[in-house]
Amino acid sequence: MSVSKDDVKHIANLSKLNLTDKELEKYTMELSDIVNFANELSNIDVEGVKPTAHILDIKNVFRKDEVQPSYDREEILKNAPSKDAGCVSVPKVVE
Amino acid sequence: MDLYSLTLTEVAKKIKNKEVTIKEVLDDIYARIDKVEPKVDAYITLTKKLAYDRAEKLQQRLDNGEDIGVLGGVPIAIKDNICTKGVKTTCASRMLENFEPIYDATVIKKLEDAGAIVIGKTNMDEFAMGSSTETSYIKKTKNPWDLSRVPGGSSGGSAAAVSAQMAFASLGSDTGGSIRQPASYCSVVGLKPTYGLISRFGLIAFASSLDQIGPFARTVEDVTLMLNVIAGHDKLDTTSADLEKQDYTKALINNVKGKVVGIPTDFINEGINKDVKRAYDNAIETLKSLGAEIKEIKLEYAKYSLATYYIIATAEASSNLGRYDGIRYGYRAEDFDDLDDLYRKSRTEGFGDEVKRRIMLGTYVLSSGYYDAYYKRAQQVRTLIVENFKKAFESCDVIMIPTAPNTSFKFGAHNASPLEMYLEDIYTVPVNIAGLPGISVPGGFDENGMPIGIQFIAKAFDENTLLQVAYTFEQNTTYHKEIPTIEEGK
Numbered sequence: 001m002s003v004s005k006d007d008v009k010h011i012a013n014l015s016k017l018n019l020t021d022k023e024l025e026k027y028t029m030e031l032s033d034i035v036n037f038a039n040e041l042s043n044i045d046v047e048g049v050k051p052t053a054h055i056l057d058i059k060n061v062f063r064k065d066e067v068q069p070s071y072d073r074e075e076i077l078k079n080a081p082s083k084d085a086g087c088v089s090v091p092k093v094v095e
Numbered sequence: 096m097d098l099y100s101l102t103l104t105e106v107a108k109k110i111k112n113k114e115v116t117i118k119e120v121l122d123d124i125y126a127r128i129d130k131v132e133p134k135v136d137a138y139i140t141l142t143k144k145l146a147y148d149r150a151e152k153l154q155q156r157l158d159n160g161e162d163i164g165v166l167g168g169v170p171i172a173i174k175d176n177i178c179t180k181g182v183k184t185t186c187a188s189r190m191l192e193n194f195e196p197i198y199d200a201t202v203i204k205k206l207e208d209a210g211a212i213v214i215g216k217t218n219m220d221e222f223a224m225g226s227s228t229e230t231s232y233i234k235k236t237k238n239p240w241d242l243s244r245v246p247g248g249s250s251g252g253s254a255a256a257v258s259a260q261m262a263f264a265s266l267g268s269d270t271g272g273s274i275r276q277p278a279s280y281c282s283v284v285g286l287k288p289t290y291g292l293i294s295r296f297g298l299i300a301f302a303s304s305l306d307q308i309g310p311f312a313r314t315v316e317d318v319t320l321m322l323n324v325i326a327g328h329d330k331l332d333t334t335s336a337d338l339e340k341q342d343y344t345k346a347l348i349n350n351v352k353g354k355v356v357g358i359p360t361d362f363i364n365e366g367i368n369k370d371v372k373r374a375y376d377n378a379i380e381t382l383k384s385l386g387a388e389i390k391e392i393k394l395e396y397a398k399y400s401l402a403t404y405y406i407i408a409t410a411e412a413s414s415n416l417g418r419y420d421g422i423r424y425g426y427r428a429e430d431f432d433d434l435d436d437l438y439r440k441s442r443t444e445g446f447g448d449e450v451k452r453r454i455m456l457g458t459y460v461l462s463s464g465y466y467d468a469y470y471k472r473a474q475q476v477r478t479l480i481v482e483n484f485k486k487a488f489e490s491c492d493v494i495m496i497p498t499a500p501n502t503s504f505k506f507g508a509h510n511a512s513p514l515e516m517y518l519e520d521i522y523t524v525p526v527n528i529a530g531l532p533g534i535s536v537p538g539g540f541d542e543n544g545m546p547i548g549i550q551f552i553a554k555a556f557d558e559n560t561l562l563q564v565a566y567t568f569e570q571n572t573t574y575h576k577e578i579p580t581i582e583e584g585k
Contacts (some may be wrong), residue, residue: 003459011458015413016420016435017451018443031456033514038402038460041472044479051474052481054304054334054553055530056291061333075197081427088423091434 003032098123100578101458103169103263103317110157114353117150117157117212119166119360124170124214128261134242134581136234137256139175140183141215146170149212164210166324171206172262174253175216177308178297179203182213186299187231188221190419190426190445199295200297200307201332202266202325209324216254218263221447222416223273223301225249226519229506230449240545240585247277254281257311258579264312264321268298270305271404272499272523275535279498279548280312282537282577284318284569285311288531289555291336294329302411303334305527306405314575319343319460322558338556343550346559351567352386352539354560356434357491359394362450366518368501374539374547375497378568382495386547387549387564392487392494400525403480405517406460406473407528411458419445452513477528482527490556496522498535498548521548532558535576543584546574 008028013021019027073086080088098106098120110116125143132138150168157163173179176186178196180203185191205215218232228236228251236251238244239259246255250267254277257265267274269287278285286309293308300306310321323344328337358379367375383389421427421441428440446454462471487494499519509516526533531552538549549568553561569575 008455008458011455011462014462015451015454015458016438017446017454018439018444027452027455030452030513031459033512034405034456034517035459035469037514038406038469038473038515041399041402041406041476042468044396044399044472044476046475046479047473049475049478051471052477053474054290055481056334056336058334058336063330073195078197079194079424081421081425090422091431091437093434 003028003035099260100107101263102314102585103312104314106263107166107169112159117154117447118147119476120168121146121150121170121212121214124261131259131261131581134237135239135255135259135261136236137157137217137252137259138172138215138217139185139187139218139233139252142182142213145182146212146214153210153212164208165320166206167210169211169263170214171211172215172217172253172256172265173203173213174219174250174265174267176219176299177202177266177269178299179213179216182216184216184299185233186222186446187219187233188445188450189232191354192232192426194424198297201329203296203297203432205325205327214262217250217256219252220249220449222299223249223268223270224412224449224453226272226276227504227509228252228277232447235506238503239579239581240282240433240572241503241543242581243583244505244545245280247280247503249273249374251277253311254278254283254285257283257313258282259581264310266308267311268306268308269527270301271527272520273406274309275498275523275533275550276520278535280546282502282546282574282579283313284534284536284575285309286318286322286534287321287532288326288558289528289532291324291334292556294327294332294335295432296329296331302408302416303415304411305408307527315420315562315569316347318534319562320552321349326500336556341559343558343562344560347566348563349567349570351382351564353388354493354564355388355390356382356564357390357392357487359397359487359494359496360390362394362397363496363522366498366500368541370539370541371497371500371502371547372434375549378495378538378549381568381571385567390491392491394483394487394525396476396483397525399476400480400518400528401521403473403528404524405456406469407477408485409453409457410455410461410470413454415463416450416454421445449513480525481529484531491562492553494552496550497550498522498550500539502545502547526552532561534561536565536569538572539574540577
């Protein structure tokens with residue numbers, strides 16, 4: 001299994017990245033190399049082996065649903081590229 | 096006297112005993128930075144004003160007879176993917192070039208509570224993706240042992256700053272070797288603690304099931320002091336382990352008699368540089384002569400760690416980096432037609448090549464039709480690797496392997512093939528896959544005088560055994576005492 005140009009176009013689209021023709025060419029080659037290398041895993045017998053998501057024996061860590069002090073709105077907005085009336089502003093979404 | 100050449104332990108003692116003032120230490124370290132940094136380029140941001148303000152306050156408290164902490168007044172550098180309140184945290188990316196966090200990472204709070212002074216933020220591979228610090232959008236950090244070579248990565252700035260004596264210690268992050276490999280390339284000590292031992296609140300995420308913060312310093316003792324300060328449970332990090340606080344300095348015992356050191360012979364014979372092999376064989380002899388028992392072990396799945404790593408890490412990265420959309424913070428493209436175009440242009444212009452490559456690879460292995468063949472299978476192989484280590488640790492206390500198969504390379508050496516660069520991580524990734532603690536300690540030099548690191552690996556949360564063996568190895572060798580020339584080499 002190798003990566004085709006169409007595959008790369010598809011995943012660039014899913015990743016919301018624009019590629020030039022030259023980049024498409026380059027990434028197709030590089031990703032094929034890496035995926036071909038990763039294909040060595042297909043030789044391993046994994047029948048019945050449970051997948052590991054992370055190594056700690058903990059899951060679903062919740063805190064009590066209590067109100068706690070949070071950050072200041074003005075502070076948070078300092079890093080927003082565009083803001084208006086105490087909100088982050090974005091281009092018109094609904095025509 | 097040059098204060099900058101002291102160890103962290105030594106300088107902290109001098110400050111505490113009032114042999115020197117904190118300001119004198121800062122003056123000395125910034126003078127060193129002024130002299131050496133133009134050649135090494137380890138820092139992205141220097142926090143001079145904040146550091147001097149803090150020094151003054153700490154000195155007042157010290158003069159009033161207060162205890163200012165075990166790191167009282169010690170200058171420390173921080174990798175630029177760890178959030179520092181009001182100080183730019185760029186991840187060495189155009190995407191976050193002007194990002195100023197509004198909170199401190201938990202590790203920063205802990206360091207400052209212990210009296211440390213943050214003197215600057217260090218360079219790294221963009222979003223910690225790389226093994227040479229060459230993918231940084233900001234600058235290229237040079238190896239203090241030969242300025243024409245890379246410092247390793249991704250925490251290259253943090254390793255180079257400590258190596259070139261521009262900080263007494265630093266913090267890095269290690270997802271697949273990003274602390275241990277640059278420590279090896281720059282001849283300093285680098286510790287990647289057990290997954291869950293150190294809070295990652297405020298660490299900008301790359302691959303969440305693998306990322307871990309850890310310290311660099313010039314000695315095992317200094318790294319241990321840093322670990323004592325930053326370890327511990329944090330309710331702000333749900334993957335933080337709730338364990339009793341320990342004093343790791345108790346593990347600093349110069350003795351390995353009766354300790355069993357595992358050697359995975361089948362894993363380390365492929366593609367290893369001959370000088371690295373020689374240094375490794377010497378390390379085995381050293382430990383043997385100190386009374387350790389050397390035992391051959393099998394890690395038959397370890398060789399699959401790299402493929403497993405590059406599937407899992409990129410899958411997680413593609414998801415974690417989805418947040419960079421040009422809306423709430425980070426880079427936003429100037430010209431766009433609509434919302435979708437804003438997303439696309441901001442991400443296309445804001446991310447560099449390596450980050451895009453990994454986002455796309457991660458998207459590929461998670462995409463419909465490939466999920467089972469790649470992502471799920473990698474998680475299954477991960478289980479086999481974890482079990483491999485568990486079994487190995489039934490018959491040994493620590494495992495010893497080289498930190499990297501080769502020593503530092505010239506800039507651009509791996510430009511033609513990203514895969515070749517990935518292969519350099521073969522000895523470091525298994526530790527992240529299995530969530531274990533690992534440490535790189537100076538272990539020799541190659542024929543060009545470039546440093547070689549020896550890596551020790553222990554059971555999860557057994558930092559004590561890890562540090563004891565690393566400490567004993569260090570105390571009975573002299574490699575860590577060598578100082579880099581900070582010039583261009585062969």
